[in-house]
Amino acid sequence: MADPKILQTFPNPQPGRDYVIEHTHHEFTSLCPITGHPDFATITVRYVADRVCVELKSLKQYFHAYRNEGIFFEAVTNRICDDLGARLRPRRLAIISDWKARGGFTSVITAEWTPKAKQRR
Amino acid sequence: MADPKILQTFPNPQPGRDYVIEHTHHEFTSLCPITGHPDFATITVRYVADRVCVELKSLKQYFHAYRNEGIFFEAVTNRICDDLGARLRPRRLAIISDWKARGGFTSVITAEWTPKAKQRR
Amino acid sequence: MADPKILQTFPNPQPGRDYVIEHTHHEFTSLCPITGHPDFATITVRYVADRVCVELKSLKQYFHAYRNEGIFFEAVTNRICDDLGARLRPRRLAIISDWKARGGFTSVITAEWTPKAKQRR
Amino acid sequence: MADPKILQTFPNPQPGRDYVIEHTHHEFTSLCPITGHPDFATITVRYVADRVCVELKSLKQYFHAYRNEGIFFEAVTNRICDDLGARLRPRRLAIISDWKARGGFTSVITAEWTPKAKQRR
């Protein structure tokens, strides 16, 4: 399993300002937990940093760790959201996973994390 | 007629979070009920799951069941909306059907389902 | 003049739900009332049906009836809006006409119809 | 200087409705007031007419009158906004000028006019 401890951070250079950082990884791949077939996605991490920012190279390594994992679209999106939320404690965070065609379908999953876990909006 | 019982579900992996799942089927085809000519559409299912998520392969089979059905654009969009609403009981649900050119026209039908059927907004 | 009586309707298959129907005609053509030169447009009809929906083939015939009419962009857009509003009595209705390049210009006219004619918003 | 008297109008065919008219001129050119080099832009006029609409051929002539004028991006956009506002007295009006690449830059200037000149929003 991809280990969130891979994720490195550095101090937010401008903590006095709420500004938006968006990193989009175009080369995410994991495996279907049923068939073992590879899945491909573009994953966007959009957040407002509080004390720390995520270091880009470690984020890449964290994503690469899913390469041979069998995991569903819905589960992996929520797990990335939970891992980055726990590691960065950001002011705001959203994860958007956009999956390439599989059986005539494309899929997009969008999950948001908030400092205080809201059970229901 | 496409039978909603084809639709399989699996437990929502993160029911504590309202997150958006969007599946777009690029290969929907049915027949015009008047002329028998084939119609082609892209159908998007966008929802916030409550207890269950729809299983993608069964959703594909449900859509394929319309292949030789004669049905109007407006009717099929509402029927998919009703079937998925009844089967998933989601927190939110929208169906968008986008139809290829027919006689110089393209058409888009957008229907939303809500837990308590609102008669009029 | 294009006669709104050409427009056929059929009963709304789901009157209990406010859903959006959008038909886009890509082959509208009329004539400039000054020069007689042909104009070309894409016309979008976006509405929420009440009791009836417009039948697509009759809508096409209604649009074709403008082929040899001399009429301004602003006038034809409002007239289509008035004709469809009167015929369908929809819950909401918008007409968008998008005109191809003429003398280095493109033009878009957007008119909305409401059940009770609002004189000024 | 481009003379706003060039601008011709015709009566609004549907003054009882607030509808949006948008004309986009793809062939605007003026000169840089410093270097004399030609500048190229797409100019959009978006408005809700009150009593009169602008006649398209005269709008083209008005724009052509800038061909050999030396004027800054910011100034020409505001001047077109002032001239059309004064001539049409519309319910709403916006001018958007979109300038082609100059020294590695593209620029977009957006100005709005309102019936009562608001000094500050």
Place this chain on the structure above:
Amino acid sequence: MADPKILQTFPNPQPGRDYVIEHTHHEFTSLCPITGHPDFATITVRYVADRVCVELKSLKQYFHAYRNEGIFFEAVTNRICDDLGARLRPRRLAIISDWKARGGFTSVITAEWTPKAKQRR
């Protein structure tokens, strides 16, 4: 370091109106502070001028001064925001930096400046 004194201004030609000026520089390049590899970005400056506008040629020179600087995406975006805010004292200002692919990632950083520095929104 890029010196904000390079930035030249000229008087706002229409200070009575709040209008939006947007300059997009397509040729920004700096260096990665860790590896020394070149980074490439498109930088957009979007603002509502108060008393002065930024002169485009000086803005280009200011951006060129980063060519051989080693600086992080987050830091350079905030610094441009601070420099332009201090120099122009605009009514509103946003800086958007859009970075080309690096290791399978693209990134977008968006920072806003306000007349009174808001510590937290």
Place this chain on the structure above:
Amino acid sequence: MADPKILQTFPNPQPGRDYVIEHTHHEFTSLCPITGHPDFATITVRYVADRVCVELKSLKQYFHAYRNEGIFFEAVTNRICDDLGARLRPRRLAIISDWKARGGFTSVITAEWTPKAKQRR
């Protein structure tokens, strides 16, 4: 099986000139002979007519007859080529089938027909 007798012809209006006619059908669908899953393709018929041209509506009906046939990409392309060659006896003929994504693959099959069947070129 799609019956080539469906294909109607009309006399070539200009048999004294070798000119190229190309019809592209964007809505071809058949079934995978192994899995029964629907396949979707764009089929192009490019030919130089001799005595007769193919009538477009009958060509559409001929293609629609494959809707519920189980047949491989390579086989259907060659069969369309053989059927049209036999029916039209054209001076030249090529069939190009371009298949939508299936399991991460797209496919294009191109077959040419010549008046005298060349065994090997």
Place this chain on the structure above:
Amino acid sequence: MADPKILQTFPNPQPGRDYVIEHTHHEFTSLCPITGHPDFATITVRYVADRVCVELKSLKQYFHAYRNEGIFFEAVTNRICDDLGARLRPRRLAIISDWKARGGFTSVITAEWTPKAKQRR
């Protein structure tokens, strides 16, 4: 019927050089001779002039004369080719008509004219 006498010419400004002139008309429309439905095409005239060039405004008027003609794709393309060949006596000439979607098909017809009518190539 569109009368080739509408076509005006002017002397070739550089008859000592074989250079290629290509005019593409984006607004051609005629009628289907069977159903009366409008057809839409882009028509390209590509030629090497000998003594005369075709005047663009008259070419437009010649094309407009087909607006209410019922004529097949193959026939109209050959007729335009014949008319322009007879009128211009060019060194080389090709007509390409590219027809918008009709019943799921797009079509392209390409005819070439040569100074000495070749019966068969």
Place this chain on the structure above:
Amino acid sequence: MADPKILQTFPNPQPGRDYVIEHTHHEFTSLCPITGHPDFATITVRYVADRVCVELKSLKQYFHAYRNEGIFFEAVTNRICDDLGARLRPRRLAIISDWKARGGFTSVITAEWTPKAKQRR
């Protein structure tokens, strides 16, 4: 190592005709033999079959077998070319690999196979 024995074949349905089959795989991924970083490519197999055609599902499995192989762009392209040439003994064969951006570069490698290995063209 990806084993060419995975590749299944079926009899060419039309061996009397030289026709072109092109399969493009959009989801190829292998590893850099130096850094272990994932590489992504689109691989096209274009061939004229002799006695047998390649079965698409087995071709997919053959490509998937490279997922965790460390191999250079040039080497993998030639190896796929050799494996498919040996297995299919086609009349003609070309392999085109198109690699996604890596360090600011994209790469395309094109190799052709011929029945009798030509040492030098």
Place this chain on the structure above:
Amino acid sequence: MADPKILQTFPNPQPGRDYVIEHTHHEFTSLCPITGHPDFATITVRYVADRVCVELKSLKQYFHAYRNEGIFFEAVTNRICDDLGARLRPRRLAIISDWKARGGFTSVITAEWTPKAKQRR
């Protein structure tokens, strides 16, 4: 009239090699000699230099000199071809002018220059 003496040259840095230089000007504008309306084109100069190359800034000034000239598409293309041929004496030269939409038409004129003026090919 645009004076070819504006054109500056510099020595070809590699006269021992036949290599292709292509400059495309995206901002050409002249006037219609009949109506005085502005025309807009993209002009490409493609050549193999012999002793000298054209200096880019002077080429821009030469093109700008047509801004207020009334001249036909065919004539201006041939004149640019003659002027550059005479000034550069290149090994090969082609001028391609691509004109924006005018009355529903776009036009492309392509002229080639050769060291020894060929009267007819």
Place this chain on the structure above:
Amino acid sequence: MADPKILQTFPNPQPGRDYVIEHTHHEFTSLCPITGHPDFATITVRYVADRVCVELKSLKQYFHAYRNEGIFFEAVTNRICDDLGARLRPRRLAIISDWKARGGFTSVITAEWTPKAKQRR
């Protein structure tokens, strides 16, 4: 000056086959030798290797060495061609440099290298 000794090579994995390798660098930048302004280009290296292939990371470093060089489009393209020809001694080699807009112009320079320097083709 960029030193061709930076270029590293590795043995051609398939010297018995003439296959095409194409590397495109999307991030080339150098300086104008007159004004000192930065220029930006995409550089393509297309070659058929003989004994050695160029190592991609060293090619990147070789291109980066031009970052602060003042050099003309024509000169830099020929120099890259000469350096790579001398270092790789390939069977065929072409360099294509595609320069971003500068003063309304884009430029493309294409140079080919051959084992025996042909003085004139």
